[in-house]
Every structure is written in C-alpha cells, then in structure tokens.
Amino acid sequence: MAETNEAWFERASRVLPGGVDSPVRSFASVGGTPYTVAYGAGATVTDVEGTTYLDYVQSYGASLLGHADPSVLRAIESVAASGTTFGAPTRHETLLAEAITERVTGLEQVRFVSSGTEASMSAVRLARGATGRSTIVKFDGCYHGHADALLTAAGSGVLALGLPGSAGVPAGAVADTVVAPYNVVPTLDDDVACVVVEPVAANMGLVAPAHGFLEGLRGECDRVGALLIFDEVVTGFRIAPTAVSELLGVVPDLWCFGKVIGGGLPVGAFGGARAVMDELAPRGAVYQAGTLSGNPVAMAAGLAVLEAASADRYCELAEQVARLANGLEAALLDAGIAAVAPRYGTLASLFVGQGHERLAAPSDLDQVRAINGSGRYAGIFHELLARGVAFAPGAYEVLFCSFAHDAASITRTIEAAHDAAAALRGRDA
Numbered sequence: 001m002a003e004t005n006e007a008w009f010e011r012a013s014r015v016l017p018g019g020v021d022s023p024v025r026s027f028a029s030v031g032g033t034p035y036t037v038a039y040g041a042g043a044t045v046t047d048v049e050g051t052t053y054l055d056y057v058q059s060y061g062a063s064l065l066g067h068a069d070p071s072v073l074r075a076i077e078s079v080a081a082s083g084t085t086f087g088a089p090t091r092h093e094t095l096l097a098e099a100i101t102e103r104v105t106g107l108e109q110v111r112f113v114s115s116g117t118e119a120s121m122s123a124v125r126l127a128r129g130a131t132g133r134s135t136i137v138k139f140d141g142c143y144h145g146h147a148d149a150l151l152t153a154a155g156s157g158v159l160a161l162g163l164p165g166s167a168g169v170p171a172g173a174v175a176d177t178v179v180a181p182y183n184v185v186p187t188l189d190d191d192v193a194c195v196v197v198e199p200v201a202a203n204m205g206l207v208a209p210a211h212g213f214l215e216g217l218r219g220e221c222d223r224v225g226a227l228l229i230f231d232e233v234v235t236g237f238r239i240a241p242t243a244v245s246e247l248l249g250v251v252p253d254l255w256c257f258g259k260v261i262g263g264g265l266p267v268g269a270f271g272g273a274r275a276v277m278d279e280l281a282p283r284g285a286v287y288q289a290g291t292l293s294g295n296p297v298a299m300a301a302g303l304a305v306l307e308a309a310s311a312d313r314y315c316e317l318a319e320q321v322a323r324l325a326n327g328l329e330a331a332l333l334d335a336g337i338a339a340v341a342p343r344y345g346t347l348a349s350l351f352v353g354q355g356h357e358r359l360a361a362p363s364d365l366d367q368v369r370a371i372n373g374s375g376r377y378a379g380i381f382h383e384l385l386a387r388g389v390a391f392a393p394g395a396y397e398v399l400f401c402s403f404a405h406d407a408a409s410i411t412r413t414i415e416a417a418h419d420a421a422a423a424l425r426g427r428d429a
Ligand SMILES: *Cc1c(COP(=O)(O)O)cnc(C)c1O
Pocket: 114, 115, 116, 117, 118, 120, 143, 144, 145, 146, 198, 202, 203, 231, 232, 233, 234, 258, 259, 268
C-alpha cells in the first residue's frame, strides 16, 4: 500500500488519542488531516507522500539551526556513542550550564529538566518555597506548560481567580492562581509568591509587552517581596544569543528555558541567582528531581546550537523575518483580507481578521480572540499548505523560522502568500 498521510493518520489514531502526542499538532482547529513527517532538512520537512514544505513550525521553536543540522548531529552521535544516560553527573550538563549562565546577566545557576512544563512548574515551586507564600499571578493567554496550577483560564474581572483550564484540573489546584490580562500591571498583595509571565507573549500569536509593562511587574514584585519569573521557553536564545530579558532591560528573579536550548531533544531549565537556587534540594528544602535531567546527549545537542548561534546570525534572521512579516501582511491586504503581522526580533505571527483593512496589533488575549473569531486563518493556512508552505495548524501560534530560512525561502513564502490570498478572495467573492 502506498504511504499516505491519510493512512498513517488513521493508523496513528487507533493507538494514539487523536492521532497525535500533543494537541497542537492535530488539525482540529483548521480541519483536514495532518501531514506525517518522514524527514526534515534545514528549512523544510518532507511528508510520507514525498511532499516538501517550507516549515514555519520548526518544532514550535525548538529548532533554531534548522532540521538535521550537521553540527548538532555530530554532537549527538559522538556523545551517544559513550552511553546515553547514567544517573551520575557528566561534563555535558556543566558545559551547557556555563554556556547559558555566561550569556545571561543575573543568571548564575540553572537546574536542567526535560521539558518547558517541568521548568515552569519547578520554578513556581521554588518561588513558593523561597517566599513561604502560595499565590501565583499569571497572565491570560500566556502558556507555561500543562502543570495543574498553571493550566488556568481567566475568570471574569480584571484580576480574576483562575478557573481550571482543563478537565481533570481540580478547582483546588488553581485556587492559589490569579489570572490577569496581559499588558496591565496588577496591584499585588504580600501573599503573592511569584508573578510568571512570557516577557514577549508567543502562545496567543505574538503579543509584545507594552511600554512599561515588564518594568511595572518588576516594581510591583519588589514592592511586595514576590519573585518575578520570566518564562523564556520560547524567547530564550531564539531572539538573540541570550535571554530576551537582556534586550528588554528587566532582570527577573527566575528564568525558565526550553525549546532552543535542547537542540531538538527534550530539555528544559530554570535558573536564577545562586541565593535563590540554593533553596533547591540537595542544598535546600525545595524538592525537585529527574531521572533523565541533564541528559548528556540532549546537553551536547543544546551546546552545539548555542555554539553555532552567533549574534550576526540572529541579526540576519531578524531581517528576513521582518521581510516575511511585511510581505505576508501586504499579500493579504492586497487581496482585501484584513490582517496584521506583528514582529519582535526573529519572531512574527499572522493575524487574519474580518474585513479588508490593516488590523491593529493585539495587546491581550481578548483582542486576539476578537480577531481570530473571524475563522479566516484556517483558509490561509490550507492555501499556503497546498503551495508547499507549512504554518502552524492554529491561529494562536507564532511563525518559527530557523537559520536555514534564507532570503530565497522568504521570497518564495511571500509569493505563495500572494497566490493563497488571491485564491481565498476568489472563493469569498
Ligand atoms: C512550549 C512552552 C512551554 C512548555 O514547554 P514543553 O516543553 O512543551 O513542556 C512553557 N512555556 C512556554 C512559554 C512555552 O512556549
């Protein structure tokens, strides 16, 4: 039987719920059948039918150099040949920890984990342990992984008590989580252990921090003695060879990392100044552990990425992403489709709304929802996919480029967007 996406998805759906291991991979919100990747190379992925796509998913940001980068593969192969996991320290975790801490001002120590979820969950536990307080403040539309206390939806009101964000999360698990709208500095009480935020929000499309927002959070945290946690699982080492805190000029107490620092293998990390990290076991009373934490193969892959990621490569990529954002927006607006493509450094996203005019860039989840309520993203997604350009199958994601996305790939994407938008207009008419 011929290899088809349809057949593989059907087979997967028998043994994997929904046919996927992470819901964002399903085409539930755009309709259709996901392509099953056979292999990736640089900026592209090729599915089991042999169709090649320019890939703007890039493992939701985990891939920075592009797929199957030779320097990363060499690092993986050479370390794996000496054994893949031991339950004893190896040199690789120290090397990656040195590379991360020396690139981020104020970050002295990190603890490695195996996912971004674990990083933010553990950072929150550390903040609660260090302050002896319970309340967490998070922002509507920011994603911090799927730990119970952070999987909350906003209740009504400006500073609302969180509601469970999923079936299976008991009200008690989010009873100490408060959800605030992004880009508004909440007034804190002195029972707040920490404020956790994506310093540039990248899980409701791209929403940049308003002027003064992060500075305001820093001030409020200092005023009441709460810890400020920057969840940089997306932004860390994706926008520059450092944390985005460095560019924004606001220093948090704790950082969370993931995605890029794992070089395509399962890695997360959280860290801060030595004094607060000393609260962690074995030195302190906050327990946190992991059989595969600091896995040598994953550490070596991450280090290979950081070593290859020079400042000028980020600058070149940011220029291409600026071209991409402007080009996508122009393509849709030329066809009379309301759009806006905000950009922050190497990150961009595409919002497609109702009407014909250029949209204002949204600044919080309510505004994002108002735009995405148009339901028009799915159309552009499928028209692009049919032209060999793979965006994420959901309107709430950002576009991830890799260093392998060169000027020619961006030009081809913009041309595809013009054709896609024209096809959509034809259908609407
Ligand atoms: C992806 C993501 C996470 C969760 O990371 P996983 O590795 O998927 O568990 C946490 N925070 C942010 C900001 C993310 O984008």
